[in-house]
Amino acid sequence: MTPSSGQNAQADRPHTGRRRNERVREAILAAAMDLLAHSDGTPVTVDTIARAAGVGKQTIYRWWPSKGAVFLDALSERAATVAPEVDTGALAGDLEAFVTATFTGAAAPETAPVLRSLAREAAHDRHLAGMMSEFTAARRAALRDILERAGRRGELAGDADLDLMVDQVYGVLWYRLILDHAPLTADVAVRLARTLVAASAAR
Amino acid sequence: MTPSSGQNAQADRPHTGRRRNERVREAILAAAMDLLAHSDGTPVTVDTIARAAGVGKQTIYRWWPSKGAVFLDALSERAATVAPEVDTGALAGDLEAFVTATFTGAAAPETAPVLRSLAREAAHDRHLAGMMSEFTAARRAALRDILERAGRRGELAGDADLDLMVDQVYGVLWYRLILDHAPLTADVAVRLARTLVAASAAR
DNA sequence: CTCTTGCCGAGACTTTTGGTCTCGACATGA
DNA sequence: TCATGTCGAGACCAAAAGTCTCGGCAAGAG
Numbered sequence: 001m002t003p004s005s006g007q008n009a010q011a012d013r014p015h016t017g018r019r020r021n022e023r024v025r026e027a028i029l030a031a032a033m034d035l036l037a038h039s040d041g042t043p044v045t046v047d048t049i050a051r052a053a054g055v056g057k058q059t060i061y062r063w064w065p066s067k068g069a070v071f072l073d074a075l076s077e078r079a080a081t082v083a084p085e086v087d088t089g090a091l092a093g094d095l096e097a098f099v100t101a102t103f104t105g106a107a108a109p110e111t112a113p114v115l116r117s118l119a120r121e122a123a124h125d126r127h128l129a130g131m132m133s134e135f136t137a138a139r140r141a142a143l144r145d146i147l148e149r150a151g152r153r154g155e156l157a158g159d160a161d162l163d164l165m166v167d168q169v170y171g172v173l174w175y176r177l178i179l180d181h182a183p184l185t186a187d188v189a190v191r192l193a194r195t196l197v198a199a200s201a202a203r
Numbered sequence: 204m205t206p207s208s209g210q211n212a213q214a215d216r217p218h219t220g221r222r223r224n225e226r227v228r229e230a231i232l233a234a235a236m237d238l239l240a241h242s243d244g245t246p247v248t249v250d251t252i253a254r255a256a257g258v259g260k261q262t263i264y265r266w267w268p269s270k271g272a273v274f275l276d277a278l279s280e281r282a283a284t285v286a287p288e289v290d291t292g293a294l295a296g297d298l299e300a301f302v303t304a305t306f307t308g309a310a311a312p313e314t315a316p317v318l319r320s321l322a323r324e325a326a327h328d329r330h331l332a333g334m335m336s337e338f339t340a341a342r343r344a345a346l347r348d349i350l351e352r353a354g355r356r357g358e359l360a361g362d363a364d365l366d367l368m369v370d371q372v373y374g375v376l377w378y379r380l381i382l383d384h385a386p387l388t389a390d391v392a393v394r395l396a397r398t399l400v401a402a403s404a405a406r
Numbered sequence: 407c408t409c410t411t412g413c414c415g416a417g418a419c420t421t422t423t424g425g426t427c428t429c430g431a432c433a434t435g436a
Numbered sequence: 437t438c439a440t441g442t443c444g445a446g447a448c449c450a451a452a453a454g455t456c457t458c459g460g461c462a463a464g465a466g
Contacts, residue, residue, distance in 0.1 A: 015440090015441085016439070016440045016441075017439075017440030017441030017442070018440075018441050018442045018443080019441085019442075020441095020442070021442070021443075024442090024443075050444090050445095054444085055443085055444070056443065056444040056445055056446080057444090057445085057446085058443085058444085058445090058446095059442080059443060059444070062442080062443095
């Protein structure tokens with residue numbers, strides 16, 4: 001509270017002064033993505049990003065609450081890679097398309113290191129961890145929609161555990177993405193999708 | 204390289220002087236586990252561990268290469284919780300027992316926070332990340348053994364992807380453990396085990 | 407017993423990094 | 437023309453990992 005005068009001096013007064021420079025924003029996000037993608041395992045620091053973008057550190061912190069938030073923003077920017085909301089009319093088709101798009105999108109050489117770094121940062125950044133939670137929840141919801149649609153068509157067994165199915169997909173995705181001990185190819189995606197369909201089909 | 208005299212002065216000379224105090228080792232591991240288990244999200248620092256164990260920081264670094272190594276050691280100590288190498292003679296039984304033991308063991312209130320913290324630390328600790336890699340690889344191998352045994356008994360379809368099955372188990376485990384958005388109960392474990400069996404059964 | 411060796415607790419110190427603060431320059435619109 | 441708010445630059449602060457040093461002391465060798 002502690003109002004100065006009127007109701008809300010900040011909201012009422014129109015914006016004056018110099019405006020935000022869009023070029024700067026783009027430069028920061030681009031530099032962040034670039035450093036993340038080409039990082040040789042060494043963590044990407046804020047100073048490095050600022051230096052690479054030719055920007056003051058304060059300019060970064062003026063617009064993003066934490067380093068991780070920049071990463072997430074940078075990723076979301078190019079996340080037109082999001083799974084296409086297909087609807088083939090049958091679970092098998094929908095699921096195979098979704099999982100394949102998700103897996104190959106995540107494993108792509110320009111996104112995989114970003115996701116890995118994002119996960120690393122989230123481990124020590126409360127802000128980012130929260131954002132990642134929302135992000136992953138949204139992705140789960142999208143997949144769950146596909147399954148529920150199939151359920152309404154009567155394609156699923158009555159006792160099928162949709163949440164478990166969803167987590168099987170994203171569990172394998174992140175587990176392999178981070179441990180990097182096995183591939184995340186379209187082939188694997190199709191296999192996994194078929195596994196899920198086979199195990200949950202209405203009897 | 205750079206030998207002083209003879210072959211290896213260090214290895215030849217028998218150990219003299221004060222010996223390592225086992226009590227100290229135990230105190231450090233116990234303090235680490237305790238702080239990890241009761242951590243309210245705030246990261247556990249080395250100073251905190253040393254303080255809690257009534258120990259000098261150097262004493263920790265004398266015996267462990269990094270903070271994460273202490274955590275891993277502490278966990279391994281109590282990891283008699285490892286899945287029991289059962290052999291019921293059939294895939295369904297073996298898998299259900301293994302996955303249930305693994306899930307409930309990992310989700311137990313005294314181990315879950317430790318695993319979470321371990322994952323967090325591994326994100327920024329090269330040493331620990333390597334150790335975790337070995338650790339998880341060993342767990343995967345144990346599960347894979349069960350599946351291969353079933354394969355030799357002819358219980359699996361010829362084109363079953365054992366690695367994918369393994370990763371579905373550990374993927375769901377870690378994904379739910381870390382995101383904490385859904386439970387890791389025995390019920391879920393059994394469902395998952397049955398799903399895998401159903402989808403991979405020999406046709 | 408006594409002496410050397412090496413562990414122990416304590417804490418100062420170094421380095422890295424995320425994040426804040428301040429400053430002079432300058433763009434923007436009233 | 438002038439208040440407002442952004443910009444780059446860099447000093448500054450705080451937290452935490454890891455190193456170094458020191459006095460004390462336990463354990464075995466002689």
